Amino acid sequence: MAAAELSIIKPINPTTKFGRPTSKFNTLRPHSPSHFRVFATSQPTTTTTSSSATKPRPKKSVKTAIKETLLTPRFYTTDFDEMERLFNTEINKNLNQSEFEALLNEFKTDYNQTHFVRNPEFKEAADKIEGPLRQIFVEFLERSCTAEFSGFLLYKELGRRLKKTNPVVAEIFSLMSRDEARHAGFLNKGLSDFNLALDLGFLTKARKYTFFKPKFIFYATYLSEKIGYWRYITIYRHLKANPQFQVYPIFKYFENWCQDENRHGDFFSALMKAQPQFLNDWKAKLWARFFCLSVYVTMYLNDCQRTAFYEGIGLSTKEFDMHVIIETNRTTARIFPAVLDVRPEFKRKLDRMVEINRS
Numbered sequence: 001m002a003a004a005e006l007s008i009i010k011p012i013n014p015t016t017k018f019g020r021p022t023s024k025f026n027t028l029r030p031h032s033p034s035h036f037r038v039f040a041t042s043q044p045t046t047t048t049t050s051s052s053a054t055k056p057r058p059k060k061s062v063k064t065a066i067k068e069t070l071l072t073p074r075f076y077t078t079d080f081d082e083m084e085r086l087f088n089t090e091i092n093k094n095l096n097q098s099e100f101e102a103l104l105n106e107f108k109t110d111y112n113q114t115h116f117v118r119n120p121e122f123k124e125a126a127d128k129i130e131g132p133l134r135q136i137f138v139e140f141l142e143r144s145c146t147a148e149f150s151g152f153l154l155y156k157e158l159g160r161r162l163k164k165t166n167p168v169v170a171e172i173f174s175l176m177s178r179d180e181a182r183h184a185g186f187l188n189k190g191l192s193d194f195n196l197a198l199d200l201g202f203l204t205k206a207r208k209y210t211f212f213k214p215k216f217i218f219y220a221t222y223l224s225e226k227i228g229y230w231r232y233i234t235i236y237r238h239l240k241a242n243p244q245f246q247v248y249p250i251f252k253y254f255e256n257w258c259q260d261e262n263r264h265g266d267f268f269s270a271l272m273k274a275q276p277q278f279l280n281d282w283k284a285k286l287w288a289r290f291f292c293l294s295v296y297v298t299m300y301l302n303d304c305q306r307t308a309f310y311e312g313i314g315l316s317t318k319e320f321d322m323h324v325i326i327e328t329n330r331t332t333a334r335i336f337p338a339v340l341d342v343r344p345e346f347k348r349k350l351d352r353m354v355e356i357n358r359s
C-alpha cells in the first residue's frame with residue numbers, strides 16, 4: 001500500500017468483533033487511542049550505514065501526536081470467513097489458478113530484495129532540512145509509514161487466513177506483506193534521521209480498524225496501490241528532471257519501490273476478475289465510482305493541507321494531484337466497471353471542497 005488512503009468511513013474497534021492482526025514490530029505500549037504516537041529512544045536503530053554505527057547518536061526527542069482526523073491513513077479489517085469462501089477453488093470456478101501461480105512466481109523473484117539499503121546521505125540531508133519544511137517532512141514520513149504499515153497488517157492477516165483454502169493466493173498476500181513491511185521499515189528509518197521513530201507495535205494495538213466487506217477491500221486497496229504507484233513514479237520522474245529539489249535521498253528509491261505497488265495493484269486486478277459479481281452490475285458501477293471519488297477527494301484535501309511539502313520539492317500541489325488522479329483513473333478504467341469523469345469541472349469542485357475544508 002502507499003501514501004494515499006481512503007478515509008471517509010468511520011473506524012470500528014476490532015477487539016469487539018474481529019481478530020486483530022499480529023505484528024512483528026516492536027513491543028506493545030500503553031495507549032491513547034485518538035493519537036498516533038512517535039516515541040523517543042536513546043537506543044540506536046538498526047542501520048546499514050557504517051558511519052552511523054561508530055558515531056554517537058543524538059538522543060531522540062519526544063514527539064507525541066498527529067491528531068487523528070477523517071483524513072488520516074487508516075488500518076483495515078474485513079470479513080475473513082467470506083474471504084475464505086471467495087477464494088475456495090471448489091466454490092468459485094472463476095479463479096484462474098494458473099494466473100495466480102504466474103503472479104506468485106513474480107513475487108517470489110523479489111526484485112527489490114537488495115534495493116532498500118541506506119547510506120550516510122540520509123542523515124546528512126535530514127540535518128540540512130530546517131524550519132517549517134522539517135516539520136512537514138516528518139509528517140510526510142509518519143503518514144507514509146502508517147499507510148505502508150496498514151497494508152502490511154491487512155495482507156499478513158489475509159496470508160494467514162487463506163492458507164488452507166487457497167495456498168497460492170495466501171502466499172502472494174504474505175509476500176505482499178513482506179514488501180509493505182520493507183516499505184514501512186524504510187520510512188521509519190527515515191524518521192530516525194530526524195531523531196524520531198513510529199512505534200508500530202503500539203499502533204497495531206492502539207489504533208481503531210476500519211471494517212470493509214471484502215468487495216470494498218478490493219476496490220479500496222486496488223485504488224490505493226495504483227494511486228500509490230502514480231504518486232511515487234511522478235515524484236521520482238520530477239526529481240530526476242529537477243535534481244536541485246532532491247532534498248532527501250528517499251525519493252531516489254521510488255522508481256523500484258513503485259514497481260512493488262504496481263505489482264500489488266495488478267494482483268488485486270486479478271482477484272477482482274475472479275469475482276465478476278463485484279464488477280458486472282449497476283451496483284458495482286456505483287460503488288466503483290464512489291471509491292474513486294473518495295480516494296481522489298481524500299488525497300486532494302490531504303495534499304492541499306500540506307502544500308509546503310510539495311512546493312518544498314518543487315511541485316505544484318494541485319497540478320501534481322490532478323496528474324495523479326487522471327493517470328490513476330485511466331489505469332483503473334481497465335478493471336473497474338466505471339470510473340469518474342475527471343475533466344476540468346471535477347477539479348473546480350475539488351477546489352471548492354478545499355475552500356470549505358479551510359473555513
Ligand SMILES: [Fe+2]
Pocket residue numbers: 001002148151179180183260261
Ligand atoms: Fe507499499
Ligand SMILES: [Fe+2]
Pocket residue numbers: 001002151180225260261264
Ligand atoms: Fe503496496
